[in-house]
Amino acid sequence: MRCSVWATAWPASFGEAGPLHGACRRVALRRRLGPPLVIEVVRFAGVRADPVRPAFLAVEGIDGCGKTGISRSISQHFEDRGVEVVATREPGGSPAGEQIRHLILSGSDASWDPYSELLLMTAARVEHVKRIILPALARGETIVSDRYVGSTVAYQGAGRGIPQEFILELHRTAVGDLWPDLTIVLDLEVEIGLARSRRRLQTISADEGRFESLDVGFHGRVRRSFLHQAAIHPDRHVVIDASRSPDDVRRATLAAIDCWFATRGANRGYVQGV
Ligand SMILES: Nc1ncnc2c1ncn2[C@@H]1O[C@H](COP(=O)(O)OP(=O)(O)OP(=O)(O)O)[C@@H](O)[C@H]1O
Numbered sequence: 001m002r003c004s005v006w007a008t009a010w011p012a013s014f015g016e017a018g019p020l021h022g023a024c025r026r027v028a029l030r031r032r033l034g035p036p037l038v039i040e041v042v043r044f045a046g047v048r049a050d051p052v053r054p055a056f057l058a059v060e061g062i063d064g065c066g067k068t069g070i071s072r073s074i075s076q077h078f079e080d081r082g083v084e085v086v087a088t089r090e091p092g093g094s095p096a097g098e099q100i101r102h103l104i105l106s107g108s109d110a111s112w113d114p115y116s117e118l119l120l121m122t123a124a125r126v127e128h129v130k131r132i133i134l135p136a137l138a139r140g141e142t143i144v145s146d147r148y149v150g151s152t153v154a155y156q157g158a159g160r161g162i163p164q165e166f167i168l169e170l171h172r173t174a175v176g177d178l179w180p181d182l183t184i185v186l187d188l189e190v191e192i193g194l195a196r197s198r199r200r201l202q203t204i205s206a207d208e209g210r211f212e213s214l215d216v217g218f219h220g221r222v223r224r225s226f227l228h229q230a231a232i233h234p235d236r237h238v239v240i241d242a243s244r245s246p247d248d249v250r251r252a253t254l255a256a257i258d259c260w261f262a263t264r265g266a267n268r269g270y271v272q273g274v
């Protein structure tokens with residue numbers, strides 16, 4: 001069933017997608033990181049971003065790739081255009097989900113069996129989707145989520161070795177098969193991401209380093225999974241090279257988002273069984 005909230009919740013002020021002024025140019029980059037061919041928008045030639053439709057965006061990538069900072073920039077970018085934004089995160093986003101976040105991200109890796117971890121992540125997502133995301137979409141607000149189900153496919157699937165089909169089935173039945181309109185994957189070498197992340201955790205003395213404690217092999221599988229997800233669903237992913245300066249990453253991300261909205265529109269999310 002297609003999500004009907006879009007049609008009813010579409011503020012009249014957004015109108016139809018704006019005309020194209022200029023064109024997005026896409027450049028194919030083949031990375032020596034296994035089979036996926038990663039397409040990244042590397043140039044943006046004056047596509048007009050306004051008016052922007054309410055949409056569901058997620059930001060994904062390995063630990064320390066810059067998701068939280070970029071999520072803030074994306075929210076600001078939409079707010080600057082007068083769009084109501086709900087900035088949220090996973091695991092977490094709802095009161096119960098934030099409690100689950102603390103359980104899963106703290107402590108040692110041995111704290112949870114991979115299946116317990118998956119079920120806790122999914123429980124947090126059910127609360128997040130049903131209490132925060134769907135009501136916000138119904139109000140016509142745009143969601144910017146720092147991580148979503150792509151992280152579960154990557155961490156509990158590719159990382160922990162739980163069959164992906166089981167994860168997707170759980171997502172279909174428990175969560176209602178809600179996928180973002182657009183997922184931004186920030187791609188970065190694992191060693192660089194982990195170094196950034198560990199530095200940040202030390203600075204703020206946060207007890208959220210359970211995944212950072214895992215080895216480079218684990219994080220390598222996670223990285224490849226994000227690239228694979230983007231490669232098999234290129235219509236709803238953009239991959240950004242996150243090894244550049246924060247300013248360059250921000251500019252590339254916002255340009256890619258504007259380009260995506262101008263050329264594809266946002267009405268690509270779907271909800272089934274909710
Ligand atoms: N492009 C960049 N170059 C250098 N440092 C960066 C860049 N982007 C972010 N950082 C720094 O790296 C650290 C991690 O960034 P951030 O918290 O946004 O990443 P994250 O993907 O949300 O991490 P985590 O997965 O741990 O939540 C921060 O200290 C941030 O200032």
Ligand SMILES: [Mg+2]
Binds near residue numbers: 067068069146
């Ligand atoms: Mg973060």
